[in-house]
Amino acid sequence: MAVAGAIFGAAFGGWINDKYGRKKSILLADILFFIGAIVMAAAVAPWMIILGRIFVGLGVGMASMTSPLYISESSPARIRGALVSTNGLLITGGQFLAYLINLAFTKTPGTWRWMLGVAGVPAVVQFFLMLSLPESPRWLYSQDKVKEARAILEKIYPANEVEQEMQALQSSIEADKASEVSIATVSFQNFGTVTYHFGLNAVGSIVSMAFVDRFGRRRLMIVSMFGIIVCLIALSVLFYQASTHAPAVSSFESQHFGRNSTCGSFLKAYEPSNWNCMSCLKASSDCGFCANGDSKDCTSYLTRRNGDRALDCQLGNISVEIQRHWRRDRAVSNWVSNLIVSETFLTLTEALGSSGTFLLFAGFSTIGLVAIYFLVPETKGLQFEEVEKMLEKGFKPSLCGNSKEDDSK
Structure with missing residues (x-):
């Protein structure tokens, strides 16, 4: 139900983003988080927990698309990738911290009520901290609030770069045609990515922070997809061997x-x-x-x-944690993919077996790898406006990660 709520949250959040701004969208997401946590903690029947999960899902959907968008629009291009990756690292760290908090509450009176209710605390903290942050300069400029946008850019960029950024914003608002293209190309990766372990996820996030602005987004996405495919095939082999020697x-x-x-x-x-x-x-x-x-x-x-x-069942001495891997993306299709994976995973394992299911996901990931190679251009160090112009001209992939037009230069 949380994933289903996230689908509507992402769709509704897009409208809120455009109409009222990134800041208000994040504040609303915090309110939804808090309401959902309180409703679940105070539940007297299963329907209340379901309702609370829907509220949390709405908040997740809005935050998942708004937070990286706000960060990317409010940060210099040279460190934008690292900052967005930091957001992902904090999400992963939050998930790990949630496990520890739940462990602490297992022997506490009220157990699950505390586990669910404590989620409202970070929502309240973020709500009040968010009040001290400015609105996205890109959104302000799109609303003809040029002076406010300039004031924020002056705090972000050196004085000699502010005018250049203002001109770039103007060009972007006049020709904002690339967003729909960029949304459609990323959703393949999410469908094939269904397993993760905190340690590996954290390492991946740190590596991304360190190298995304040096080697580029496209190259890292291709490398990561290769890693995902290898891991899914390894899981398939592991479960096959476990089944054979069970x-x-x-x-x-x-x-x-x-x-x-x-x-x-x-x-x-x-x-x-x-x-x-x-x-x-x-x-x-x-x-x-x-x-x-x-x-x-x-x-x-x-x-x-x-x-x-x-619930105590184990497969020999092997313990495998299966989770939904939530990607930060503006596309509602990502949350639809999450819902499809969540609702069909057990059915697939019953029909294909665990080994066959992970092999199927490896196939989806392979499709994602092909899609990334042919559809996703490199955007390292580029302003939004430059990305738009590149997509308007058309993108042709090359093995090294740059377009053929760039290679010819």
């Missing part, structure tokens, strides 16, 4: 807690002695397993009636 299911342990607690498919199986842990997952969405470290066998469970027990 521990056997113990009939004794499976029926120890009663036949009503055991997976029905296992009880009706012609040769249950041939079952292993993965057989439970493939049999039905109602079936799960728990590993037994002592006997090296596993136990078949009916997950609907033993949900708490099924």
Whole structure:
């Protein structure tokens, strides 16, 4: 529901951005975050948690497109990429911090209410800090507030560069045609990217901060896509090997807690002695397993009636964390892709197996790699206006990351 809310938040946020500015859009996102957190913390029924998740999703959708937009429009071109990457690093750091905070609340009275409600604290902090920040100079200029835009640019750029930036803003507002093109080209990457680990994500963000303004966005995107494809293929092989060498299911342990607690498919199986842990997952969405470290066998469970027990299940000694990988992008299609991945992942694993599902995502990532190569130009060190002019002329890819026109020069 949070992802579904983010779809509408991104769409609605685009209108708010254009109508009322980037600053007010972020402030509204903070309010939605806070309302959602309080509603979830005070929930007396599941529908309240669902409603709170929708509010949080609306805020996520608005913030995900507005924050990097605000940063990029309010920062010098020479460090813009690093600052936007910093935003991504802080998002990743926030996710890791959330795990630690939740861990701290596991033994606290109220447990999940605190876990959900504490999310309102950073929203309040950001709301009041945001009040002290200026509006985007690019948006101000588009609203004919030229003097205010100049005043902000004078705080960002050296005095000898302000006039040049003002002229660039003027050209940009008069010919703002590139945004729709740039939106459409990035969404492929999001669909194929569904797994991450905090450490690797943080390292990737730091590397991006250090090199994005030196080597360019396009080159790093291509390298990162290669890394994503390799990791997804590795996960596919890992799950295939885990499936092949999965521990056997113990009939004794499976029926120890009663036949009503055991997976029905296992009880009706012609040769249950041939079952292993993965057989439970493939049999039905109602079936799960728990590993037994002592006997090296596993136990078949009916997950609907033993949900708490099924949560303890492991695949041997391998622990894999699967998360939605939220990309910072202005396109609503990214959130649609997130929703599709979230809603179909378990169905895909049931139909294709875990190995086949990750291999399918690797295929989507390969399509994304091809799309990035042919559709995404290099924008390193360029002003928005220069990007627009480049896209108007047309972009032809080359192996080194520059357009063929630039290479000829």
